[in-house]
Amino acid sequence: MNIPFLDLKKQYREYEKEILDRLPGFLADQKFILGEEVRLLEDEVAAVCGTDYGVGxxxxxxxxxxxxxALGIQRDDVVVTTPFTFFATAGAISRLGAVPLFCDIDPVTYNLSPERLDDLLTAExxxxGNTRIKAVIxxxxxxxxxxxxDILTLTEKYGLSVIEDAAQAVGTEYATAEGIKQACGMGDCGILSFFPSKNLGAFGDGxxxxxxxGELADKLRLLRVHGSINKYFYETLGGNFRLDALQAMILRVKLKHLNGWIEGRTEKAAYYDRRFQESGLTNKGVQTPAAVFKGCGVTRHHTYHQYVISAPRRDELQVFLTDRGVASAIYYPLCLHQQKCFADLGYKTGDFPEAEKAAGEVLALPIYGEMTEDQQEFIIGTIEEFYG
Known part of the structure; x- marks a missing residue:
């Protein structure tokens, strides 16, 4: 059986007519950068995320x-983040001349550990007396x-800005002391990625x-157009960070389906969880995703952008799956502090043991609402065969 890691073609059939119906009017309008489509998308995504403003x-x-x-991070400022994430998180810090300061992860969730963050901030x-630390991502x-x-308690204590990297977590909920909030709605700001493979993905980048x-939103809008309010007059040094109207139009169509897609992923994750238990694979060292906030009063404690297991002999298992037609992926095989481009930061292997352990064990399995039960059974059966 051939099982792709993600099947966007199947998903496209669900909303293809909506896109094609809107396309002639969009093309006739001939407005391709920012504009009304982007403004409407910003309002609609902000409503989904429970925030007042969105800036595409x-x-x-x-x-x-x-x-x-927009938060004023400058050269030589220090920003704390995790070494176990996609390159862009630390890359963005470095591109501004600031310095990424890595903090180890929680071994259960693979997210930034509040305990290690507490230790790090106390020490630094x-x-x-390190006064250069300005923010946490x-x-x-x-x-x-x-x-x-716990993270916000620490950042408030030390007066640090918080940028939530929710590139993989659109629609995810979290129970705060002030009530249930969405990813992106708890820090000074939060970011989403609309890369095509995301739960809400464009037909390109976005x-x-x-x-x-509100003041931060105004700064963001200024910065995304080269620092200009009035054309050819510049208030500050910004960049070309504009969202194309075509992507906004497509995302507005897809946004209507997001709830259903998340529900589909949640159902598939629950099926995986149950079958891993029933098959006895969890007794052989396979760990399924930890739903640590389940039962905290939130419905969407996890939106399963990826269904990631921890598996003994991970690399061998991945080859075994590939040979039998099952696609999989490793997010992420090498921690950021071990990457060649960050060698000048002075880290070495062993500095972040939990992140390094995760990098050697995690394996993402196919998960999307369009998957069939037969496909999931084949995946479980193949993993059972591998572990004997």
Whole structure:
């Protein structure tokens, strides 16, 4: 059986007519950069995320860069984040001349560990008087929020800005002391990626910054158009971070289907969870995704952008699956502190043991609402065969 990691062609059939019906009017309008489609998308995504403002930008990576710029992060400032995430999180920090300061992860959720963050900030700020630390970027990995209550307690204590990297977590909920909030609605701002493989994906690149701060939203809008309010007159040094209207139009169509797609992923994840237990694979060292916030009063504690297991002999298992037609992926095979481009930061293997352990064990399995039960059974059966 051939099982793709993600089947966007199947998904497209669900909304193809809506796109094609809207396309002639869009093309006749001949407005391709920003404009009304982008403004409407910003309002609609902000409503989904429970924030007051959305600012559409060119990609999730650019959303991180422009957020850091708007918060005043400058050369030699220090920004804390996880070493176990996609490159863009730390890359955005470095591109501004700031310095990524890595903090180890929680071994259960793979998200930034509040305990390790507490240790790090205490050591850097209280013990060593490091005044350069300006912000923290917690990454809501795979579709599950970081433990934001504890993280926000620490950032408030030290007066640090918070950018939520929710590139993989659109629609995910979290129970705060003030009530249930969405990913992107807890920090100073949060970012989304609309890369095609995301739960809400464009037909190319796109991203958005979400915030409840009107002044910050104004700064973001200024920065995304080269720092210009009036054409050819520049208030500050910005960049070209604009979202194409075509992508906004497509995303507005797809946004109507997001709830159903998340429900489909949640159902498939529950099926995986049950079958891994019933098959006895969890007794052979396979760990299914930890739903640590389940039962905390939230419905969408995890939106399963990825269904990631921890598996003994992971690399051998992946080859075994591939040989039998099952696609899989590793998010992420090498931690950021071990990457060649960050060698000048002075980290070494062993500095972040939990992140490094995760990099050697995690394996993402196919998950999307269009999957069939037969496909999931084949995957479970293949993994059973591997472990004997």
């Amino acid at each position: 930008v060119s990609s999730g990576s650019d959303a991180l860069i422009i957020s850091l710029m 700020i209280e013990d060593h 917690p990454v809501h990995l795979y579709g599950q929020c970081c433990d934001m209550n 991203g958005m910054v979400l915030t409840n701060d």
